[in-house]
Amino acid sequence: MIEFRQVSKRFGSVVALDGVDIHFPQGSICGLFGPNGAGKSTIMKLITGINYPDQGEVMVRGAAPKAQRQLVAYLPEVDHLYPWWKLAQAARFMSAFYPDWDESRYKGLLSFLQLDEQMVIGKISKGQRAKAKLLLVLSRRAPYLLLDEPFSGIDLLTREEIANALIEGYREGEQTMIISTHEIDEVESLVDRVVFIEQGRIQLQDDAEQLRLKRNQSLVEIMKEVFRNGSQQV
């Protein structure tokens, strides 16, 4: 379980998060939705322990995020892999740090995503790089998967492949997956729980299915309404 208690974070004069309370339950897929600059990436970085809250507390399985880094597989929005790495080198590197690295799963996903181990990361297309990043995250049996904008700047066909890989690689009940995106329609069918965030404040968080039933709307429609009407925290 991941919990945010009254978390605030500023970057200079910009308020990234303002007294945020979030609860990501164990074993679910959570969608973190909001426009650009809403604070989604800051939430991801706080969970990974590469940012610290100015106020409040972030807990991953009851401990500070930095102490739990081995439990978290993080896919940042930026290209964070060495451009000179071959995919095989990147995989070997990751496997040295994480005992939950699953070689057979890696091989399976490699062929599922139509990637080649000899591909040099700096020389492949943006879509292939996105798939390579995802491959390295999903090849781990990590209890927490954090995917920050996995569809950003990716063409429609690759998005579909990535969404399929997410379903393929996800272990229901065992893993907690948090997907941050502003392209909600790509993951609408995947998420169990949603958190809508805007300008560093939580506008709404609830069970995805209950929300759909209660409002008789799709998540895309709910998001539009929430961000148009402002705060309606449940």
Add this chain to the structure above:
Amino acid sequence: MAASKFKMFKSLYLKDLREARVEVLIVAIATLVSILWIFAKTEGDSRMIIMVPAVALMGLAGFLPVITSFRILGREWGQNTIYLMMSLPVSGTMMLGSKLLVLLSEYLAGTLLVGTISSIAIIISFPDLLPELNRQADLILMTKILISLYAASIAAIVYLFSCSFLSQLFGKLFSRASGFITLVVFLLLLFGPGKFSPELGWNLHYQATDIASSIAFIWIYVGITLVLALLLLAASVWIWERKMEL
């Protein structure tokens, strides 16, 4: 089950070693080419000119790792790989320690290559030199002097690497004028200790009255420099673990 710390360190070390390989290769090739060129163009005593490229390349072998120390850390931010580094389940000590070892490897490989190739060239050119030296001087004492001077150069380079790490990490704490702050801190750390403590560094050897005490003073210098380097490294690790954010 926890991942092996040795395996983690080795992975970090081998990844960064790539940055240093080219420099070592450049130094080795430049040394070989310049010495072979002198061998081809000169004969007899004029081959003593080998000392000129040897000293120049020794300087280069010592200087290049300092450049690498800025690149090895700065590139993590430039290529966004800092996101990967900071999310790894390793301590700042391991992260910076692996980089320090890479830089030290580059320095040792470069200087030892230049030293060995040049020495072999001189021994081949002047076969009577070693027996003559042995007759006129105490070779054991000379070896002691050389070892202590080399140790002093290692201590100095480790101090330089520590200055480089601390200044860069300190600079990264500021979103504006980060490069300028890095430069100012680096220069302060580089020249500060000598400025504020005249007993430190090269001033020590003026107090020596004979060769044996000179060697002793060099080892004191090595000790003090390494302690200072360790303090700077500890400060760098503290910034990496407690203050660094993305």
